[in-house]
Amino acid sequence: MLGRIGFTVVGEAADGREAVRMFLAHRPHIVIMDVYMPVKNGIDATREMIALDKNANVLTSSASDCQSDTDAVIKVGAKAILKKPFEPREVFDTIKTVLCGK
Template sequence: MAPDLLIVDDSDFQRTMIRQAVGDDFTIVGEASNGVEAVEMYENHRPDAITMDIMMPEMDGVEATDRIKSSDNPPTIVMVTSVDQNSKMKQAVKAGADGYVTKPFEPEDIKAELSNVL
């Protein structure tokens, strides 16, 4: 059975790119456009993995990762980040991120990173 995946990014385009890249290998249980939605959707769906943007409105990906990773039996979280967000990426690793992919990415990049950390 395919692992469940929650896609989190404030860009509709990026969510579509991720969905198209991994849709054959994962069951997409939801898509969130900010960290607040991500935490709520995680609590409702308990996916096996999450792709998480860093820079988002309302709650950024670092804080959302920290909140989700503090739950019982947390999911694998792969950050999807722009190259210029190095300091934020270090914060995300401290918050519990399991891996990362740099935007812009090739479909194979995100599939490979999710496979590596799951």
């Protein structure tokens, strides 16, 4: 989906640990990651990425309505959370907002 709306995808991680490794290897402008991932969840992976780079732009997504998950991921440094299901336009607008620092 991201490629269709004009973004270059540098990788897709199977789990949170791999996401952190890919973050270190590629240093992308933005990371989009699910809150619920195997091995290391999105909250812990986000925390680790922010510890490695306080300016990291991490955007998380989740189908969960659990407010504590949303609060936790924002508390550890995620810049935004997308609630699934979402439309491509929502993703584009959220990425734009995060990258512009709004």
